[in-house]
Amino acid sequence: MPDTSPPRLVVSGLSRAFGGAPVVDDVSLEVAAGQVTCLLGPSGCGKSTTLRMIAGVDRPDRGSIRIDGRLICDTTTFTPPEARSVGLMFQDFALFPHLTVAQNVAFGLGTDRAARQRRVEELLERVNLSGYGPKHPHQLSGGEQQRVALARALAPRPRVMLMDEPFSGLDNRLRDGIRDTTLEVLKEEGTAVVLVTHEPDEAMRMADEIALMRGGRIVQRGAPYNIYNKPVDKAAAAFFSDINVIRGTSRGALTDTPFGAFLTPGFADGAEVEIIIRPQHLKIDFDRGGRGPNPTAQDGTPARGVLQRARYLGRESLVDFRMDHDGSILTASVPGVFLPKPGTALWLMIRRDRCFVFPVSR
C-alpha cells in the first residue's frame, strides 16, 4: 500500500524580514520521516533564521509550518517550541556540566525510571558510548561530548530534528567519523532532519536532499547527485567546486570555442553564453611535436596551454594553465601525483557530457 501519510515536516512559503530587509523569502520544504534535508548556503543567506522559525524560537512574517499534518505555526497560530516535538542540536551544544552523561541524556525524558534508563542505555549504545553513563562531560573528548549531545537531543524521540552546523566546533580529523555515526543514528531513529551547513562536502555526505539557499531563497532543491551534476546556474555550480568558465556567442544553437563547437540549444543568435566545466572534467594530453591528440566527439578539439603552477593536494593534483588562445587561466585536477614543470606545454580537452551552459551572468 502506498504511504499516504503527510510528510513529517512541511514548511510553506516561510518569510521573515528584519528591519524591512527580507532574510528568508518564500521558503518551502517537505521532509519525510527518516530523511535528511540540508539547508546549504553561504553565511548570511538565511539558513539559521529558517531553522529558528521551525524550532519556534522565531516567528515568521508569512507562511506556515506543519508537523505530521498538524499546523504548528502560521500568522495566527503559534505552538511554543517545547510543544512541537522538535529536537535541537547546535554548534555550541552545551551539556550540563554538573550532570553525568546518563543524566544529560535522560534530561528531557518522562518520570518512569525504568523507561528512562532503558532509553538512555539504548541511545548510549547507538552512539558507541555504552558504559559512559556515570562519567561527567569534562571527562569526555569533544567528539564524545558531541555524541552525548546527539543522544540527549534524540532521547525524547522528537518528530523532527533540527541541527545548525553541529559539527563545526570539532577537530577536522574527528568530523567525518562523527558525521557518519550521527547519520546512522538519525536513520535508525527515523526522525525527519533539517541540517544547516555552509559546507558543500558536509551536505553531500549527509543529505538525502539538499536545499541550496542564496539571499533568503531556495534556489535549487534535489538529491546531492542532481544538485552537483545539474546546477541551476553558475553560482550553484561554483558553490561545490572550483569552476572554469569559457565564454562564447551562440549562433544557430552552437557556440564556437577553441575547444570546438558546443551545442547551446535554446539560446538566440548572438546570445553570450558561459560554458562551465569543473577542474576534474578537463582532460590533459601531452604535446606531440606541436600537436595535441585528434579531436573526438566526446572530448572535442584540444587547445594548447602552458603550465603555470602544479600543486599536489594528496588525493589529486591541481594544475593551472595559461591558454595560448586568449591568455586565460584554466585549472585542471588530476588524480594522484601530476607535477610537470612550469612552462611545460600541454593540451586540454573538455568532457562535453560534463559541461553546463548558462547565459552570461554579470
Ligand SMILES: Nc1ncnc2c1ncn2[C@@H]1O[C@H](COP(=O)(O)OP(=O)(O)OP(=O)(O)O)[C@@H](O)[C@H]1O
Ligand atoms: N534577530 C535578528 N535581527 C536582525 N538581523 C538578523 C537577525 N537574525 C538574523 N539576522 C540577519 O539575517 C541574515 C541571515 O542570518 P542567518 O543567521 O539566518 O544566516 P545564515 O545563512 O544562517 O548564516 P550563518 O551561517 O552566518 O549563520 C544575516 O544578515 C543576519 O545578520
